[in-house]
Amino acid sequence: MRIAVCVKSVPDAGSARTIESGTKRLDRSADAVLNPYDANAIEEALRLNETSGEGEVVLVSLGPEKALDALRKGLAMGADRVVLVSDEAAIGSDLVATSYALAKALEREDADLVLFGQQGSDSDGAVLWAAVADRLRRPLISQVAELTVSDSTITGKRQTENGYDTIQAPLPAVVAVTDAINEPRYPSLKGIMGAKKKPQDVVSLSDIGADATRAGEAGSRTTVMTLSPPPPRGDSKKIEDDGSAAAAIVAFLEEKKLL
Numbered sequence: 001m002r003i004a005v006c007v008k009s010v011p012d013a014g015s016a017r018t019i020e021s022g023t024k025r026l027d028r029s030a031d032a033v034l035n036p037y038d039a040n041a042i043e044e045a046l047r048l049n050e051t052s053g054e055g056e057v058v059l060v061s062l063g064p065e066k067a068l069d070a071l072r073k074g075l076a077m078g079a080d081r082v083v084l085v086s087d088e089a090a091i092g093s094d095l096v097a098t099s100y101a102l103a104k105a106l107e108r109e110d111a112d113l114v115l116f117g118q119q120g121s122d123s124d125g126a127v128l129w130a131a132v133a134d135r136l137r138r139p140l141i142s143q144v145a146e147l148t149v150s151d152s153t154i155t156g157k158r159q160t161e162n163g164y165d166t167i168q169a170p171l172p173a174v175v176a177v178t179d180a181i182n183e184p185r186y187p188s189l190k191g192i193m194g195a196k197k198k199p200q201d202v203v204s205l206s207d208i209g210a211d212a213t214r215a216g217e218a219g220s221r222t223t224v225m226t227l228s229p230p231p232p233r234g235d236s237k238k239i240e241d242d243g244s245a246a247a248a249i250v251a252f253l254e255e256k257k258l259l
């Protein structure tokens with residue numbers, strides 16, 4: 001089975017989050033890593049093909065060319081190749097524009113199954129898979145905690161507040177998995193060494209037949225009007241770390257009789 005896994009390079013959770021004042025976009029120039037939720041989708045794709053003994057796993061992404069460094073983790077885990085859509089005209093893509101560019105790339109791959117992680121750790125929308133499935137006109141099963149494929153049918157078990165829903169859909173389909181579905185493998189040393197040699201195709205919007213005016217800022221339907229830090233919560237105190245933050249926190253907790 002040919003499985004396309006949508007993956008994103010995101011800022012490392014350990015790095016500070018700042019907003020670019022001019023564009024009002026998240027500053028994504030910090031160290032980047034593979035979106036942690038996407039490791040579950042890659043793992044599931046690898047397991048499905050290992051069970052059937054055949055197939056291909058292709059990672060599909062929209063992002064800057066430097067995203068390849070983070071996406072290689074997926075190749076090191078065992079994915080076969082990467083297709084990265086990278087284009088100046090795609091900068092500033094909101095959900096509508098991102099889903100358009102990704103759907104164009106996925107149409108070209110013509111995969112039996114398209115897998116997504118549950119959310120991006122930088123935007124946390126947990127909605128891109130629905131937009132892409134709609135554009136591809138394919139059935140979608142989201143929040144999948146257990147996945148099986150037989151013949152041309154896919155079955156996903158979804159966790160709900162009251163238990164589980166079991167949903168079947170014909171292939172080709174789109175599935176978003178949760179982080180409860182599996183434990184992603186660690187890349188082996190051999191996998192890490194071999195990752196750089198696997199095909200990493202960087203393509204432009206025109207390469208995938210996408211109209212540049214429907215991507216990036218031009219194709220976006222969202223305007224960020226204003227951004228502000230969250231208001232302080234109740235009886236709280238902000239401690240700036242000038243080297244004495246630990247002592248100040250202890251003093252604060254003692255004052256509140258919490259230590």
Ligand SMILES: Cc1cc2nc3c(=O)[nH]c(=O)nc-3n(C[C@H](O)[C@H](O)[C@H](O)COP(=O)(O)OP(=O)(O)OC[C@H]3O[C@@H](n4cnc5c(N)ncnc54)[C@H](O)[C@@H]3O)c2cc1C
Pocket residue numbers: 006007008025028035037038041060061062063090091092093094095096098099102115116117118119120121122123124125126127128129220222223224
């Ligand atoms: C005005 C505006 C401008 C923006 N500009 C930028 C920008 O310049 N650069 C930028 O990175 N983001 C930008 N964003 C954020 C971007 O639109 C979202 O990251 C994107 O729509 C996906 O939404 P999400 O991150 O909430 O993903 P979710 O819906 O939470 O992600 C679900 C899953 O989708 C997949 N996925 C998410 N993003 C990608 C991707 N790019 N490629 C492949 N798979 C993916 C992953 O499998 C992930 O687990 C902008 C948003 C707005 C509103």
